[in-house]
Amino acid sequence: MPQINDGCQWRKYGQKMAKGNPCPRAYYRCTMGASCPVRKQVQRCAEDRSILITTYEGNHNHPLPPAAMATASYTSAAASMLLSGSMPSSDALMNSNILARSALSSSPSFATLSASAPFPTVTLDLTQPHNASQFQRAVQGQYNMFSSSLPHFMSAPQVFGQALQNQSKYVGLHSSQGIELPPFASSNQIHTPSLSDAIGSATAAITADPNFTAALVAAITSIIGNVHSNHSGNSTQPTTRNNNDNN
């Protein structure tokens, strides 16, 4: 199975067939810390096997390498936008915030589109009991709002959701057809030479392919259901901080 290079080292400790999905789900533990509690699950989307669904759970108890911090940085930055509604200082995040608000202005504010280079992301607030149909409407709304041809380098969208506030669960989708998670700049800021173009193209990459959109909706709908069911009873994660706090 192709691996998403998120900057951390992982050791596989189990694999299971998930009901309703012909592809097995793999379980990984972080091996960068002696007793790091972070785990992740990786599963292919049943509707579109080119999409990998990755779920992270827990907080690292050791310093993260720059690549991992960058990964955590912009997902949690998008999350903080949802929470605060304030404009972040980064140009990339500010522009993506504008985009997100326009794209999802007609939907409940639990999904934020972040088209920051090098790849677009979607952040979901999984702590609130929104139902899946709300998200489906939001994504389909986006699909109706954007259409343009895609630059080839943007044809591998990645979508992340991150639980906010009192949960440290972090869910993502990756297209495994093209690029893996690209190397990041040394800082936590995400820059691109042509930011507005990149944002528009990345957004189109997410929304212009109806097949991908359908798979995306199905996958995230499933994720939302899983996360909510996992946390509806007892919670396994009493932590209150996101995994970029080591910055």
Next chain:
DNA sequence: CGCTTTTGACCTGCGC
């Protein structure tokens, strides 16, 4: 030789 992956068994929570 040490680390990782594989895989069947076991544990646990949940719904009926």
Next chain:
DNA sequence: GCGCAGGTCAAAAGCG
């Protein structure tokens, strides 16, 4: 209480 499904354990195998 029982069965099912998801998650974890741990021994064996594989690999560099």
